[in-house]
Amino acid sequence: MSAATPGVTPYYFVPAPSRHPVMAAFGLFLVILGAGQWVNGHGWGAYSLAAGLVWWLATLFFWFRDSIGESESGQYSERVDVSYRWSMSWFIFSEVMFFAAFFGALYWARVYSVPMLGDIDHREILWPDFRAVWPSGGTGSTASPADTVEPFRVMGPWPIPTINTAILLTSGATLTIAHHAVIAGQRSKAIAWMWLTVLLGITFVGFQAYEYIHAYRDLNLKLTSGIYGSTFFMLTGFHGFHVFVGMLMLVFITLRLMKGHFTPERHFGFEGAAWYWHFVDVVWLGLYFLVYWL
Missing domain, CATH: 1.10.287.70 (Helix Hairpins)
Known part of the structure; x- marks a missing residue:
């Protein structure tokens, strides 16, 4: 120092x-x-x-x-406060680009790679039995003409992904209520709503862990299940890790609230964690639609 x-x-x-x-x-x-x-x-x-x-x-x-x-x-001072705000903004922007790369990989695989492998040149010369459909384990397709990928079933949107969507959206609402309570100087109310937000985050991670067990045990869906399996676990896994990190942020912010560290005028530590959590919520909405529904 x-x-x-x-x-x-x-x-x-x-x-x-x-x-x-x-x-x-x-x-x-x-x-x-x-x-x-x-x-x-x-x-x-x-x-x-x-x-x-x-x-x-x-x-x-x-x-x-x-x-x-x-x-x-x-x-x-206020100058340090401004630098923290810019730093958090650029950090979240880097996370946006991080997930944009993964969503881009999913888009490229579905729109370009799989159709290209199914065109007449590749189908007749390389993989005669290949069918260019998505998901790669779908009805009427041969997910692995060379028998390198075991048959699997895809993960649908119901019930766990839909329940987790409701959980994350609710957690965004409870966090917003806690933020307004901090601004109003209602520390006890803010603490209560923050612990509820943390509980919702823990529930989300628990449901996702169960979903992975179900995928491996019942659907034979693994990281090695072709392009569908790799993009599914890449997107959902990294998002789950971000939820875990965001949950840790919220836990420490709540503990600081209990120690009386924040005031209605100065509480960027709280706001920074809230920005990150809302970012995680928005990413999940895109993931829920593009991965589980399409």
């Missing part, structure tokens, strides 16, 4: 060099390494993934603790 006069807000706070970024990067390295090895059949990857998550979450805890301490000690 940079030196500052006690009780006086600096013109602009500049923190000292920190170990947190490199430690967080190391944790994410273990996560990616473990996940990549686990899905390729190496059992030790699961341990690397778990260790990386624990390391990463512990780093975030200490990193956020330091930032909260700086904020509560009066180090952050």
Whole structure:
């Protein structure tokens, strides 16, 4: 932490060099390494993934603790508040591009790749038994002419995806109520609605975990189930991870509310988490329509 006069807000706070970024990067390295090895059949990857998550979450805890301490000690001026708002805005924009790439992969596979493999040149020369229909495990199609993909059934919109849609939309409403309560200075009301929002987030993640069990056990739908399986788990899996991260944000914001950290005039920590949660809601609506219905 940079030196500052006690009780006086600096013109602009500049923190000292920190170990947190490199430690967080190391944790994410273990996560990616473990996940990549686990899905390729190496059992030790699961341990690397778990260790990386624990390391990463512990780093975030200490990193956020330091930032909260700086904020509560009066180090952050309005200029720092503005920089945080711009930083969160650009972060959410990067997440928009992140999901745009995945939705783009789904679009390209459905509109270009699968029809191209089914045209006369490819069908007659490469895969005579291939039928260019979506989903790739649909009626009348041969999902894998070379028998590299096991037969599977697709995931429909009912009941769990539709229930989860209602849960996320409700959580957006409860979070908005809590935000208005913070603005009105009604801390107890805000805390109650925030815990309800967290509970809805936990319920969403629980339903999605059950959906994955159902997909593997009953539908034989896996990450290896052709282009449909890979795009399905890529989109729903990364979205579920974002819900989990957003839920952690809401938990810490609620705990800070209970400690009295926010005022009606200054509560960007709350607003930043709310922006992220509403972003997750919007992404799910697109995912629900494009993945489960079409």
